[in-house]
Amino acid sequence: MSMASIQILASQNQASSLLLSSKLFHHSTLSFLEHRHCFHPRVSINESHYDIAYSKTQVSHLPLLSSSQAIERLKTFRERIKGKQQYLAMYSSIFGGITTDPAAMVIPMDDHMVHRGHGVFDTAAISDGYLYELDQHLDRFLRSASLSKIDPPFDRETIRRILIQTVSASKCRNGSLRYWLSAGPGDFQLSPSGCHESSLYAIVIQDISPSPPLNSRGVKVVTSSIPIKPPQFATAKSVNYLPNVLSKVEAEEAGAFAGIWLDSDGFVAEGPNMNVAFVTKQNELIMPHFDNILSGCTAKRVLTLAGCLVKEGKLQGIRMSNVTVDEGKKADEMMLIGSGILICPVVQWDEQVIGDGKEGPVTEALFNLIVEDMKSGPSTVRIPVSY
Numbered sequence: 001m002s003m004a005s006i007q008i009l010a011s012q013n014q015a016s017s018l019l020l021s022s023k024l025f026h027h028s029t030l031s032f033l034e035h036r037h038c039f040h041p042r043v044s045i046n047e048s049h050y051d052i053a054y055s056k057t058q059v060s061h062l063p064l065l066s067s068s069q070a071i072e073r074l075k076t077f078r079e080r081i082k083g084k085q086q087y088l089a090m091y092s093s094i095f096g097g098i099t100t101d102p103a104a105m106v107i108p109m110d111d112h113m114v115h116r117g118h119g120v121f122d123t124a125a126i127s128d129g130y131l132y133e134l135d136q137h138l139d140r141f142l143r144s145a146s147l148s149k150i151d152p153p154f155d156r157e158t159i160r161r162i163l164i165q166t167v168s169a170s171k172c173r174n175g176s177l178r179y180w181l182s183a184g185p186g187d188f189q190l191s192p193s194g195c196h197e198s199s200l201y202a203i204v205i206q207d208i209s210p211s212p213p214l215n216s217r218g219v220k221v222v223t224s225s226i227p228i229k230p231p232q233f234a235t236a237k238s239v240n241y242l243p244n245v246l247s248k249v250e251a252e253e254a255g256a257f258a259g260i261w262l263d264s265d266g267f268v269a270e271g272p273n274m275n276v277a278f279v280t281k282q283n284e285l286i287m288p289h290f291d292n293i294l295s296g297c298t299a300k301r302v303l304t305l306a307g308c309l310v311k312e313g314k315l316q317g318i319r320m321s322n323v324t325v326d327e328g329k330k331a332d333e334m335m336l337i338g339s340g341i342l343i344c345p346v347v348q349w350d351e352q353v354i355g356d357g358k359e360g361p362v363t364e365a366l367f368n369l370i371v372e373d374m375k376s377g378p379s380t381v382r383i384p385v386s387y
């Protein structure tokens with residue numbers, strides 16, 4: 001087919017074929033296309049009909065898009081898939097600036113993070129206009145990059161400034177900041193030697209509904225059958241989260257909130273995006289040590305804040321140690337800890353009800369302490385954003 005005929009097809013089928021080849025095609029798109037007089041369905045639109053009738057025939061009519069047409073379609077796509085989260089701003093070292101247009105929040109296909117998983121990431125919560133534990137997360141981010149042999153494109157202070165500026169541009173006062181360091185774009189080889197320069201990306205997300213809802217005090221967990229990552233990989237926060245995703249899916253399929261990994265010796269390790277802690281019958285807070293798992297910034301903060309519960313006599317002690325499954329299941333309290341969920345009580349692990357099946361007093365006290373810390377903690381954990 002000549003270029004000229006492709007272009008004629010492109011104008012005839014404006015905004016149809018690319019979307020038609022996707023299962024994400026919905027009625028809203030149909031109305032958009034009909035409205036523009038560019039699409040005439042031959043069958044009533046029902047996704048399975050659509051799949052059979054169009055997916056095979058229409059691929060031969062894929063339009064060749066100009067960059068402005070591609071951007072237009074990206075905008076339509078973003079409008080169509082608005083979900084529970086809103087993306088308020090993105091920084092990319094590729095374009096060396098910040099955009100607030102979700103359609104432009106894209107990264108190059110040949111980025112080593114996209115096609116080889118050669119990237120690391122981290123987060124920080126935005127709470128009342130402050131970044132919570134930004135420096136602690138940034139330290140882990142750079143440690144993960146070093147473990148992954150990614151040399152950042154900027155020094156720590158510059159990265160920190162970029163992250164704060166991105167939050168400022170987003171005007172977001174409550175939400176989360178996520179950022180990635182990648183070996184960068186260059187080619188599609190396995191070796192990063194062809195990557196032009198490492199890249200930094202950051203995005204500000206406004207969460208409309210947190211998961212789990214902060215008022216749902218008590219979740220079920222199951223022992224994960226998905227193999228845990230070996231310590232070399234589990235201790236770095238790389239983008240290789242396939243085991244974590246599969247563990248989460250497995251838990252959801254079992255009607256649970258998360259899977260709990262055991263390490264190679266059978267001790268309790270962590271969840272797919274959270275740490276785990278227990279309160280023993282002797283009223284001690286115990287947490288698996290971080291040698292084989294991700295050292296959680298929230299978990300570390302909890303260990304510090306829990307000190308005051310010891311002083312007040314509400315806890316007998318705090319210990320990082322190996323935790324057996326038996327010990328964990330017999331504990332008075334079990335909790336999940338992470339920046340996404342803060343502290344979430346576990347009321348059932350597999351078939352075992354934990355404690356009295358309700359949120360325990362230590363879990364509740366720790367939750368209140370961390371919420372208070374986010375609101376009025378010291379300047380070492382609260383970084384103000386100037387809007």
Ligand SMILES: Cc1ncc(COP(=O)(O)O)c(C=O)c1O
Nearest residue numbers: 273274275294296297298338339
């Ligand atoms: C595997 C894993 N473990 C633990 C955590 C908890 O870490 P943090 O409290 O820093 O969010 C996370 C979350 O990032 C994680 O992905």
